[in-house]
Every structure is written in C-alpha cells, then in structure tokens.
Amino acid sequence: RKAEALAKRSADDLRSPICCILGHVDTGKTKLLDCIRRTNVQEGEAGGITQQIGATYFPRENIIERTKDVRTKVEMKVPGLLVIDTPGHESFTNLRSRGSGLCDIAILVVDIMHGLEPQTIESLNLLKMRHTPFVVALNKVDRLYSWKSCPNAPITNAFEKQSRDVMNEFDRRLNQIITQIKEQGLNSELYYKNPDRRKYVSIVPTSAISGEGVPDLLMLLVTLTQQMMESKLMYISEVQCTVLEVKVVEGLGTTIDVILVNGVLHEGDQIVVCGMQGPIVTTIRALLTPHPMKEIRVKGQYLHHKELKAAQGIKLTAQGLEHAIAGTQLHVVGPDDDLEDIKEEAMEDMKNVMSRVDKS
Numbered sequence: 001r002k003a004e005a006l007a008k009r010s011a012d013d014l015r016s017p018i019c020c021i022l023g024h025v026d027t028g029k030t031k032l033l034d035c036i037r038r039t040n041v042q043e044g045e046a047g048g049i050t051q052q053i054g055a056t057y058f059p060r061e062n063i064i065e066r067t068k069d070v071r072t073k074v075e076m077k078v079p080g081l082l083v084i085d086t087p088g089h090e091s092f093t094n095l096r097s098r099g100s101g102l103c104d105i106a107i108l109v110v111d112i113m114h115g116l117e118p119q120t121i122e123s124l125n126l127l128k129m130r131h132t133p134f135v136v137a138l139n140k141v142d143r144l145y146s147w148k149s150c151p152n153a154p155i156t157n158a159f160e161k162q163s164r165d166v167m168n169e170f171d172r173r174l175n176q177i178i179t180q181i182k183e184q185g186l187n188s189e190l191y192y193k194n195p196d197r198r199k200y201v202s203i204v205p206t207s208a209i210s211g212e213g214v215p216d217l218l219m220l221l222v223t224l225t226q227q228m229m230e231s232k233l234m235y236i237s238e239v240q241c242t243v244l245e246v247k248v249v250e251g252l253g254t255t256i257d258v259i260l261v262n263g264v265l266h267e268g269d270q271i272v273v274c275g276m277q278g279p280i281v282t283t284i285r286a287l288l289t290p291h292p293m294k295e296i297r298v299k300g301q302y303l304h305h306k307e308l309k310a311a312q313g314i315k316l317t318a319q320g321l322e323h324a325i326a327g328t329q330l331h332v333v334g335p336d337d338d339l340e341d342i343k344e345e346a347m348e349d350m351k352n353v354m355s356r357v358d359k360s
C-alpha cells in the first residue's frame with residue numbers, strides 16, 4: 001500500500017511544510033511567532049490564517065501578500081505553511097518516532113545581543129543529529145543602538161535606512177555569531193549572500209517587535225522547503241500522524257491532539273494508538289478544529305469535519321484514549337491491513353518514548 005501511495009505522488013500535489021521554532025529562552029521565540037501570526041491584528045486583516053490545534057496555518061495567499069516586497073521572488077508551490085505553536089515543544093525535542101520527524105524545517109532563534117547560548121547549542125546539535133534543515137533568525141535587530149524602525153519591511157529595505165554606525169555594529173555582531181556557529185561545525189551566511197543553501201545555514205536578521213525581516217523569513221521557509229525537500233512534501237494517501245497531547249475536554253471526554261503530517265483522516269476511520277497498557281484500537285468519532293480566528297482555548301467552539309487532509313493540527317475524539325501516549329504515531333487501519341501487524345507497529349513507539357524517558 002505504501003509503495004502504491006508513493007507511486008501516485010506528484011510535484012503538482014504538495015502538502016504544506018511543517019515548521020518548528022526553537023532556541024534559547026528569551027531570544028524571542030514566542031514574540032516571533034506572534035509577529036508571524038499577527039495575533040494582535042484585527043480579524044479581517046489576518047488573511048486566512050487559521051489557528052489550529054497546536055499549530056497555525058498560513059495559506060499561500062497570505063504568504064504571497066506578506067512577502068510581496070521581498071526582492072528575491074519565488075513561485076509558491078506549497079499550499080501553505082503549518083507552524084507548530086509551542087516554541088521548543090516536545091514536538092521537536094521529545095516527540096520523534098521511528099525516524100519520522102514532525103518538522104520539515106526549523107527556525108533557530110538567536111538574540112543578536114547575546115549570540116549563541118547554551119540552549120541554542122543544544123538545539124543546534126539536535127537539528128544536526130536529525131538532519132533537519134533550519135534557518136537562523138537573528139532576532140532583536142531593533143536593539144542595535146539607534147536602529148531606525150521600519151515596521152514589517154524586508155530586511156534589506158530596513159538596512160538601507162540605517163546609519164553607517166548601526167550597520168558596522170550589525171556586521172560586527174553578525175561576524176561573531178557566524179564564527180560561533182562555525183565553532184559548532186557549521187557554515188552560515190546572511191541568506192541573501194548565501195552561496196549554497198545546502199552547505200551554508202541561512203541567517204535572517206529579524207525584529208519580532210517591529211517585524212523587520214519577517215517577510216524574508218517566511219519567503220525563505222517556503223523557498224528552502226520547496227528546493228530541498230520536494231519529494232518529502234509530495235502528498236501521499238498513506239497516513240502519517242503524530243499524537244501531540246492527550247487531553248480531557250469537558251463535554252468531549254478524553255481527546256487527542258494530533259498533527260496530521262500526510263494523508264487524510266475520516267470520521268469513522270479505525271485507528272490504532274500506542275497506549276500505556278497496550279495498543280488502543282478504536283474508531284474516530286469526531287474530527288475537530290477550532291473555528292476560524294477563534295482562540296483555540298475557547299470552549300465548545302469546535303468545527304466538525306467528515307475528513308481532513310494533511311498537513312493540519314486536529315483534535316480527535318474516540319473511545320478508550322485515556323491511556324494514549326503523546327509522542328507516538330497514530331495508525332489508520334485500511335481494508336487490506338492486518339490489525340495485528342499494526343498493533344505491533346504502534347507499540348514499537350513505546351520503546352522510543354521509554355528510552356527517551358530513561359535518558360532524561
């Protein structure tokens with residue numbers, strides 16, 4: 001079935017890449033996410049951005065609009081971008097099963113005033129180990145002495161407005177940070193000077209407060225994912241789905257929040273999830289997402305769906321999920337599948353989760 005699904009893939013049918021944000025505490029991960037998401041923007045202006053379960057979805061049109069002033073243009077082939085909402089969430093640090101990572105690309109946030117810090121280096125090593133492509137957001141450029149604010153401008157436009165002193169200070173700090181990254185065994189360069197994106201990590205200067213560089217960051221995430229992982233992004237019917245959290249919700253009982261990385265989920269699908277007391281075989285009762293533009297924490301505001309196609313953040317309800325384990329894969333039982341095989345496969349994840357618990 002997998003081979004069949006793979007054979008049907010096409011470059012004309014890509015799924016949205018999934019992006020995570022990580023880095024040292026206080027570098028501005030949350031703020032950057034808010035800025036990308038424009039959480040404080042009026043509903044009408046948000047341009048189709050939807051808050052999902054554990055993630056925010058940016059449709060193609062929104063990204064095109066926000067990157068229109070960036071000089072290096074790119075044709076957008078992906079339908080959008082799914083950004084995981086919780087910075088440094090276990091979705092990246094712990095949730096990893098059988099070599100199938102949740103994130104296609106990551107943003108590593110570095111504070112330009114502080115350079116590489118202990119958790120930056122930890123994150124770097126994690127990214128290297130997992131071969132996850134990433135970009136560095138060199139954040140808080142607005143803190144450079146006498147920086148002239150250019151709200152939401154592409155970074156090159158903002159640089160043109162700065163004095164010589166500001167640019168000298170920027171260059172000095174940038175070079176220090178490039179050296180620090182080199183000490184970690186990686187080459188890096190400002191993204192618009194990058195000679196080879198496969199060999200050099202791209203650096204995007206940003207301000208999460210005034211938004212400079214954020215258009216460049218969005219553009220770069222799209223460009224890199226399209227260039228470097230087209231085949232990984234080809235939509236397939238085979239379900240790939242990770243359990244983010246197990247939660248009790250008033251009126252719904254135990255639910256699981258999942259990220260559907262690939263494939264389609266339907267109401268009524270038979271699923272197998274790894275459980276504390278063995279495999280849980282159950283049926284999807286409801287597929288839920290928050291109402292557009294409503295905070296996901298608002299009660300009783302879920303939209304029901306008959307089916308949902310990747311990539312998406314979804315809450316699902318089914319019986320018997322009480323002992324489901326976050327960080328494991330959700331499996332769908334197809335008409336030709338052997339249930340026992342799938343149960344065994346589901347429980348493989350237990351070992352991975354447990355070995356992580358042992359280590360930490």
Ligand code: GDP
Binds near residue numbers: 029
């Ligand atoms: P996190 O711990 O990485 O999520 O960091 P936060 O997003 O909570 O930011 C830490 C602090 O830095 C907060 O006080 C933010 O307002 C501030 N901050 C974040 N980004 C920027 C930025 O680009 N410029 C300035 N001046 N401050 C920022």
